[in-house]
Amino acid sequence: MDCLKRKTALAGAVLAVALAALPATAQQGPKRYGPGASDTELKIGQTMSYSGAAASYGTFGRVMTAYFKMINEQGGINGRKISLMSVDDGFSPPKTVEMTRQLVESDNVLFICCSMGTGPNASVQKYLNDRKVPQMFVLSGATRFTDAKTAPWSMSFSPTYMDEGREAARYIIRTNPNAKIALLYQNDDSGKDTAIGFKEGLGPDRVKQIVSEQTYEATDATIDSQIRQAKAAGADAFFDNTAAKFTAQSIRIAHDIGWKALHVTTTNSSSIAQVLEPAGFDKSQGLVAGKYIKEPTDSQWDNDPRMKQWRDWMTRYYPEGQKTDWWNVYGYMVAETLAHVIRAAGNDLTRENIMKLALSLDVESPYLLPGLKIQTSPTVRSAVNKLRYYRFEGKQWVLLKE
Amino acid sequence: MKKLSANQKILAGVAIAAAVALPLVTPDFRLFQASQVLIYAIAILGLNLLTGYNGQLSVGHGAFFAVGAYSAALLMNFAGFPYWTTIPAAALICLVVGLLFGLPALKLDGHYLALATFALALAVPQLLKYKAFSKWTGGAPGISIDKPPAPFEFDIFGRAFNADVWLYLFTLGITVLLFFCAWNLVRGRIGRTLVAIRDQPMAAQAMGVNTAIYKSLIFGVSALFTGVAGALNALTVQYLAPDSFHMFLSVFLLVGMVVGGMGAVPSALFGAVVIVFLPNIAGSISKSLPGAIYGVLLILLVYFMPKGIWGALDRLRQFRLPRHRDTGSS
Numbered sequence: 001m002d003c004l005k006r007k008t009a010l011a012g013a014v015l016a017v018a019l020a021a022l023p024a025t026a027q028q029g030p031k032r033y034g035p036g037a038s039d040t041e042l043k044i045g046q047t048m049s050y051s052g053a054a055a056s057y058g059t060f061g062r063v064m065t066a067y068f069k070m071i072n073e074q075g076g077i078n079g080r081k082i083s084l085m086s087v088d089d090g091f092s093p094p095k096t097v098e099m100t101r102q103l104v105e106s107d108n109v110l111f112i113c114c115s116m117g118t119g120p121n122a123s124v125q126k127y128l129n130d131r132k133v134p135q136m137f138v139l140s141g142a143t144r145f146t147d148a149k150t151a152p153w154s155m156s157f158s159p160t161y162m163d164e165g166r167e168a169a170r171y172i173i174r175t176n177p178n179a180k181i182a183l184l185y186q187n188d189d190s191g192k193d194t195a196i197g198f199k200e201g202l203g204p205d206r207v208k209q210i211v212s213e214q215t216y217e218a219t220d221a222t223i224d225s226q227i228r229q230a231k232a233a234g235a236d237a238f239f240d241n242t243a244a245k246f247t248a249q250s251i252r253i254a255h256d257i258g259w260k261a262l263h264v265t266t267t268n269s270s271s272i273a274q275v276l277e278p279a280g281f282d283k284s285q286g287l288v289a290g291k292y293i294k295e296p297t298d299s300q301w302d303n304d305p306r307m308k309q310w311r312d313w314m315t316r317y318y319p320e321g322q323k324t325d326w327w328n329v330y331g332y333m334v335a336e337t338l339a340h341v342i343r344a345a346g347n348d349l350t351r352e353n354i355m356k357l358a359l360s361l362d363v364e365s366p367y368l369l370p371g372l373k374i375q376t377s378p379t380v381r382s383a384v385n386k387l388r389y390y391r392f393e394g395k396q397w398v399l400l401k402e
Numbered sequence: 403m404k405k406l407s408a409n410q411k412i413l414a415g416v417a418i419a420a421a422v423a424l425p426l427v428t429p430d431f432r433l434f435q436a437s438q439v440l441i442y443a444i445a446i447l448g449l450n451l452l453t454g455y456n457g458q459l460s461v462g463h464g465a466f467f468a469v470g471a472y473s474a475a476l477l478m479n480f481a482g483f484p485y486w487t488t489i490p491a492a493a494l495i496c497l498v499v500g501l502l503f504g505l506p507a508l509k510l511d512g513h514y515l516a517l518a519t520f521a522l523a524l525a526v527p528q529l530l531k532y533k534a535f536s537k538w539t540g541g542a543p544g545i546s547i548d549k550p551p552a553p554f555e556f557d558i559f560g561r562a563f564n565a566d567v568w569l570y571l572f573t574l575g576i577t578v579l580l581f582f583c584a585w586n587l588v589r590g591r592i593g594r595t596l597v598a599i600r601d602q603p604m605a606a607q608a609m610g611v612n613t614a615i616y617k618s619l620i621f622g623v624s625a626l627f628t629g630v631a632g633a634l635n636a637l638t639v640q641y642l643a644p645d646s647f648h649m650f651l652s653v654f655l656l657v658g659m660v661v662g663g664m665g666a667v668p669s670a671l672f673g674a675v676v677i678v679f680l681p682n683i684a685g686s687i688s689k690s691l692p693g694a695i696y697g698v699l700l701i702l703l704v705y706f707m708p709k710g711i712w713g714a715l716d717r718l719r720q721f722r723l724p725r726h727r728d729t730g731s732s
Binding site for chain 2: 088119320
């Protein structure tokens with residue numbers, strides 16, 4: 001009896017697999033394979049900072065590796081095993097060059113995906129573009145990876161510094177169309193990129209609403225004078241694009257001198273532990289920050305079914321990972337998006353097709369904040385390019401209505 | 403003056419011939435790795451002259467490596483120097499920088515010198531990011547340089563003589579030259595003086611050695627070697643950023659010197675092989691703890707070969723040929 005049951009079940013399973021496979025192969029069209037792709041396997045390369053100065057980001061690569069381990073246990077994608085070759089570059093550009101060349105020339109990967117950091121990715125950008133190897137979902141906010149003209153084979157995942165500036169400008173105008181705006185940023189490439197994006201977001205007619213535009217140096221001791229000048233210029237909205245340490249200062253100074261402007265800051269400076277606590281919760285009330293991902297420490301997602309699912313997944317496939325680290329949500333989301341691209345490619349696994357699909361994404365992710373989507377086009381080359389805004393109330397961030 | 407025995411000459415000749423023939427049997431990216439090994443070998447040799455032979459401990463040679471690299475890149479990008487001229491230029495610049503640093507270093511001994519050089523290693527990446535220089539250095543995002551092209555292109559035994567092959571042979575040529583210079587430097591009177599200053603500074607001084615001049619000179623020469631390595635690194639990687647010259651680089655050079663073997667010229671090659679390939683091995687063993695694996699492998703190496711790989715080979719040689727027992731190791 002037992003044996004019979006098992007046989008029936010087995011037959012049923014075989015039938016189900018056959019049925020599932022039939023339409024799939026029919027839809028997938030003729031087979032076209034680039035390097036690293038075959039009937040049974042697809043090879044993808046990644047350089048990651050598992051050691052060195054940025055080793056704490058290495059968890060991103062471990063989440064992705066765990067994700068594709070799960071995918072392969074479930075039979076892979078379109079019947080192919082996905083081999084994510086994630087190698088350590090210690091966040092050192094010369095090592096990135098060495099490892100990337102090994103991945104491309106010796107391991108024959110189809111493309112490079114989700115490698116870590118601005119410097120490491122910049123070091124292989126020319127090489128990969130010269131060889132027409134996709135440099136997909138770069139983990140960096142630098143605009144150099146989203147320029148279709150100079151780097152047609154590069155694209156990034158996270159919002160670029162320009163995206164962040166543009167979104168902040170739109171938020172301020174939505175909230176107060178006649179705002180007199182003060183702008184403060186660090187005097188470096190990322191600061192300048194954000195400022196360019198900010199002005200683009202305002203549009204040519206509204207740029208004159210900027211009444212104060214100032215910079216500071218990373219080595220400055222304080223930004224006291226910049227905050228006082230911004231207040232003196234009569235600004236009632238403040239895009240505060242400063243590094244965490246300075247954001248804590250600016251919150252405190254603005255409060256102490258009685259400047260009651262709409263104070264908007266960035267994702268990187270929105271940490272409660274590193275910025276708001278040092279500044280003082282009483283002084284941080286009303287602060288606004290842009291974010292895009294559901295942070296695992298944000299209590300409003302405690303009962304979110306997909307976040308629960310993610311926690312269960314973490315326990316099963318990546319038990320040593322921190323469930324409070326948002327990088328682990330982020331890595332899971334990027335892995336899921338990558339799997340989506342591979343699935344959509346079907347049997348056309350060429351570098352051209354992968355790049356084409358990665359640049360025509362329009363998918364929802366349950367790990368993005370409500371209302372945000374993963375959207376790309378040949379000209380919009382950062383997968384997540386919009387933000388939602390949060391206001392700090394009491395002791396926590398509260399998501400604002402659109 | 404010590405001379406090479408016939409056997410050693412043959413060995414050196416065979417090694418060089420094998421290195422020249424390497425492109426025939428290896429793909430391009432392996433040549434890139436081989437170039438990296440040669441480059442780090444030059445840098446480690448530079449450090450070995452200073453620390454191994456002269457006993458001045460430097461934990462900041464990554465700084466000279468960076469100075470050499472940026473000198474080459476800036477001369478190419480802003481002064482239009484052809485790539486091959488940047489090597490002597492970087493050598494000269496680093497010699498001067500090394501001498502300038504070597505003079506105040508005379509006042510510092512042992513741990514204090516180690517700390518001062520460590521400060522240098524920490525400061526250089528910061529300085530490269532500093533905005534006053536960023537017009538040239540490119541700041542944190544770094545700068546790219548053009549890949550040096552092969553002077554001529556042809557096929558040999560079915561192998562294309564391309565830019566990668568050329569860069570490798572170019573690096574190899576400079577490596578052989580610098581190793582020969584270093585060997586010439588240490589095998590004679592200067593070498594003995596350097597070792598005397600390391601082992602018995604008082605006695606050396608009493609015998610009329612001007613320790614100050616020797617110590618600052620060898621600092622300059624050491625920086626020259628490491629700077630040339632930096633320039634070659636810029637040419638092969640074609641991209642420089644402050645992240646490339648993180649404080650870890652200085653530590654790796656020190657590791658390479660100790661693991662290769664201190665106070666011997668050829669040992670730098672073994673040290674370089676270790677610092678290029680050991681992280682790859684560690685990373686392939688475990689992704690969650692590459693640093694710890696690296697550390698364990700390093701401890702094992704040092705435990706079983708306390709005098710470095712070269713020292714172990716030397717012992718092996720003496721064990722096999724008891725009649726030729728000699729204590730020298732250059």
